[in-house]
Amino acid sequence: MEALYRDGLFYAQKLTVSPATMIEVDVAALREEGWDDGQILEINHVTACFTYANRTVLGLGCSLKGDVLGLSPNNSDDPDDWGHK
Numbered sequence: 001m002e003a004l005y006r007d008g009l010f011y012a013q014k015l016t017v018s019p020a021t022m023i024e025v026d027v028a029a030l031r032e033e034g035w036d037d038g039q040i041l042e043i044n045h046v047t048a049c050f051t052y053a054n055r056t057v058l059g060l061g062c063s064l065k066g067d068v069l070g071l072s073p074n075n076s077d078d079p080d081d082w083g084h085k
Helices: 002-017 024-032 039-061
Strands: none
Touching: 002 024, 002 039, 024 039
């Protein structure tokens, strides 16, 4: 099972780092390891979405410096309250 996940991660890494080098064999290799087309599509989609978001944020020079993350939208005064009341 671990090898199966590793193959999916290698595919996602290649798609992120060097998308122009993706070839049909990359998808065929996942199929041979047991991934179905829906799972391969999901890896591709999630990778593409995060790549897009990261490049958008980095390209605009956005920063989280000074921001407090993880706050409930309705209780921003208490950083320990993760409930969405």
